Amino acid sequence: MFGCILPLIFLLLPLLATCSEKLVPFTDNNIKYFGRWRITTTDIQSGWPGAYLKTNVNGPTIKLRLNQPTTVYVQLGQEPMRKLDAVYKDQLPIELVVATDLSQGPHQLMVVSTANTSICLESLVLAVAATTAPPRLSFDLVEFVGHDLTLGTSTSQSLLTSFPWLVSTMMEIEKVQIAYPGAWLLDHPQALGMESQYFRWTPSLDETERNQWDFSSYLPSAVVILLGQNDPETDLYSHGLQGFLLRLRKHYAHCAILVLSEPRGHRVRQSQAAVHALNDAGDQDIYYIDTTDWVQDGSDFLDPVHLSDQGHERFARRLSPWLHTKLIWPRQPFPDPFPNPNLPRDWHTMDVGQEQSIGLPGSVSFDSGNTFTLWGSGTDIKDNQDAFRYVFQALSGDGSIQATIGSHSAFASCAKAGLMIREHLSLGSPHVMLGISPAEGLFLQTRHTNLSPSHLVRKTRGSPPYHFRVTRKANLILAQISQTTTTQWDTFANLTLPLARDVYVGLAVTSCDPSVVSVAKFGDVVLQGGVGSGTYRSSSTTTTATITAAGKLTGNFDSKYNSYYGNKAIIPSINPTKPKAKAKEDEEKPIGGGNDNDNADTNGRFIYQV
Template identity: 25%
Template sequence: MPSPLSQRFRAVLAAILLALTAGLLTTLPAGSASAETQGKTFRAGSLQDPNLRFVGRWDTSDPATYVGNWESPYVEAAFTGTTVKATVRDTVTVYASVDHGPIQTFDQVSGTIDLTPTPLAPGQHQVWFSYRTGEIPTCATWPSPCATFQGFTFDRGAKTLPQKDKKLIEFIGDSITVGYGTEKTTVDSYSWLLGEKLGVDHTNIARSGACLTQLSNCFGLNENWDRTTIGGTTDWDFTRYQADAVVINLGTNDAGRGVSAADFQQNYTTLLEEARAKYPGAQLFAFENLRQRYPAETEAAVQARNDAGDAAVHFIDTADWLTAEDYVDGGHPNEAGHAKIADRLAPIVAPYLGIPLPGSPADPDVRFTGRWDTSDPEAYVPTWAGSYFTTRFTGTSVTLNQRRTIDFWASVDGGEDVYFSGVSGDVDITPDPLSEGEHTLRVSYRNVAGSYKGDAVFQGLTLDSGARTLATPGRRPILEFVGDSITMGSTSSKTTLTSYGWLSGEKLGARHTQIAWGGGCLVAAADGCTGISQRFFKTYDGTADWDFGTYQADVVVVNLGTNDLSHNVTPEEFQSVYTQFLKNIRAVYPRADILALGTFSGRYLTETQAAVAATRDRRTSYVDTTGWLPAEGLTDKVHPNDLGHQLITDRLTPILGKILQRRA
């Protein structure tokens, strides 16, 4: 009979296993914890949950209550389930956003706060939770440690998810950096907006009324920026985090306190030296304050550090950034003013951090499908038919930046493709603002007979201040359709967008592209017919070879031969070239399934089937399309109309679906 001790052990073990199964406890992922915590279990959302990200200067000495210091410290979590609640100890005003949606304000609350009174859809979600500190008396005595946090609570069985590490910008300043005068203070400030725009962590080491210089009548950041709390005496432990950039905006208040130019310059130089000592790898930015006080001295302090061999210190000239309408009271920016500052700072700071601007051609969260010429990092050019880009983004609006006149289609949130004809410059895709939250965008340029109608040059997207693009999770299979004007969708209502290739890809939830040329032949004919068997391997119509390492198609569908007969291509030549073409496709797509469609006109069917057999490739197949395209599905006895493309799609997608299911 088991001893009482072993019985208790089994009971405890059973309870732990039950909790793990229910998702009440989370095991720390391997490699993500210190030796002291590795292997321990935690309740999802608790302070000990390693998937919670605390940004800012948090006092974590009390394992039951963490205390955030300075301005608007915040905590983030990715989680599953349908609800999330946050628990705070002290009465405070807090802000929260779920799935990048509207910032919710909870005024003077304590205890457990329901952040999702309307349950979310089941799935994965994201939440950040922050505090209003400093500008209103949310605590009994400011600055008292009112930003307390005791954990998140999720659905029973829900779990938190690991989050990627981010770069971090630390902002050092006064009431302008705090966001004084705006509705939500720090979360309306340029510091918060810039951090969110660039998708980085951000801390706000600032206090209203602060000077650079410590005085009897002015709080000096030169002596306090490295403390754990505002006005405290405990030094911050800089091993807790390392800033990748530090933006300093000080001097507005020093002039009114009689600080001399010489003292200001010396104190600024010393602050830059100290910041370098604490953050040896950071880029340091000295912000010319908006009132243009001590600009020469600020720049001289930067130059002193440069002369000392520190090239990673930069002066930011802010002259003429704002106008009178951008201020609340002539000194403090309003929400629009802070947005302008963030938008001006972004292209200055981002390159030093190696971060592409959100929505720019180089933004990895903008996904380009098809063949794009990316040789110019500021202007990407789609080449073959069916190239498009997609992205997820936050905010309420999106504008497409075009070089010259162009026609294109745009779809927002999976809605109807809207046609924009003869537009150029900054094109507003959302004349009616969207709801706040996460959105999707797809843009496809209008192609005509193998080229594009207009100047198809993508130069980027403009989003709301503080908005950013988001990565598209997961990999979707890629279908590549190779052909002529039929594959392009010529004579259908929206050309490529109503072609069987586009429709098949959309129906199967796959990415799709068309390597097709209006009037093209399989064989490069003597009379000048473009030979797709050769042109397929080019970026477009030039001599540059396409880099097949850019993407790998999962399935390649070839539909060629309709035009070869009228260009005097013999059956023997057609079969020989087709065989070699299929082998060449296999060489660049070694893992793809290849389908050779019989032409809908019935031309070269025997030769196409024989070419497939000649490859001796078990993953290259012939598809008999006899009867797929009736007369009512044609516009001119050759090109399918919308009905015809839909009928082809209905016959082709079951074949493609089985291949994708097998490959999954």
């Protein structure tokens, strides 16, 4: 008798199990969806990476009933995220077990699509007596638009270690990620860019899947855009970005739009131009943010394209306070940079370049009312990547900087010290530099496009002390020098150099050897334009200048005098004291007096002391 009953029991077990469970359809009002989803007759489907759902469950078991094989991230309450695979086993739908033997709850359930899979959810499978409840939600939702960096590609946990995910966790906000690997902005003949893909519910290559997105589904508080590194170097990018932002604004009339620079400075000039054009047209809720000093070339990068876990975390920590100012109402100004106690107001300093190329950390001191002393290491300011110490301010539009280089001490003949206008703060920025070097004497060099080789415009013999001035008017650069006075200037060169409207202007030093530092003293520093325009010297005589269309200097020198006092920095212990070395000769007539002593130290290193 029992032999007949046992097979019957085994046949009834699946039915008994089904009777102990119930299906909660995807349309349940307590399930909240974030990202781009579409509803079909049988399920709800996610369209872009990182889309997720939230709900609270009161019950001992949770399963997902899925209409396609997929991989998802799952989180219950405050537990760590788990990665689960829904595997096809000759039958659909697939029931993916999330949890069993839970306490009564409630348990907040979060299910997230991965970077390369979609979720096709038919229902939740819960115990018969279980219930759902609304999850805890943030008031703010931020949409992140971009490429590999927005997806966290190549990081340890992909989306979960991307800067958008980290920002949303730090700020306790909801998020949407509209991104795909290798994304660019502009449409190509062979493929569509984000200017088209963004407005679709999914980036699928299947034409039947490219339905236009219904923008009434959610309204973000802010949109954060990071694009540019995969687009070509062309002014068409500026027009394309401007058109993209205008289309986006039609759908999101009141949200803040933050356009981030690429960490390595790709398309900075074009991105700025697009944002400024829309600002000038009256849209004051579109913002450009320079991120080129947020992460360090080296440990913050896995390769030239992808940030490391550490890089994403640093990027997120820098972005969060900026984003916060645009999520509160009324909107607040962006946070000011932290002041440097060793420098006058509005001046900042950093080592620019890749960590190994920089070598020894640089520093700066400001000697009460008179002199900036810079200690800088680094391989050089040359070729397509720089490594040096920079003391700088922001400059918007036209302006100038002048200073007297009173002395320059260096071990290597290729060491440099001078004035620099630089488009951004990453290692390959377009720039112009007027300065002095043992090898080149007085020199002017430029880099016209991001990460391209630098170009020596002019050089001639000379040694400190020397007065230098660089003036910018639109795309015209005027470089001037004087050996004896700051009231009579000789034109060293003038040239055309298209740079972004908002740039950096300041003082630069490189040792041309990452194992040592070079030391330069800059006195009588005068800055016109920029954030902290003023005079940084003990004399009350100050100067201003303008450039005519022909490139000539005009104007009377009568600007407001400002005196600043700062604490001296702790500086490296180095004191090269060998005799002076003569500057490298070239075909031009000397402008300043070189010295005719060549010397090397016991290690064979060239030493330059003036």
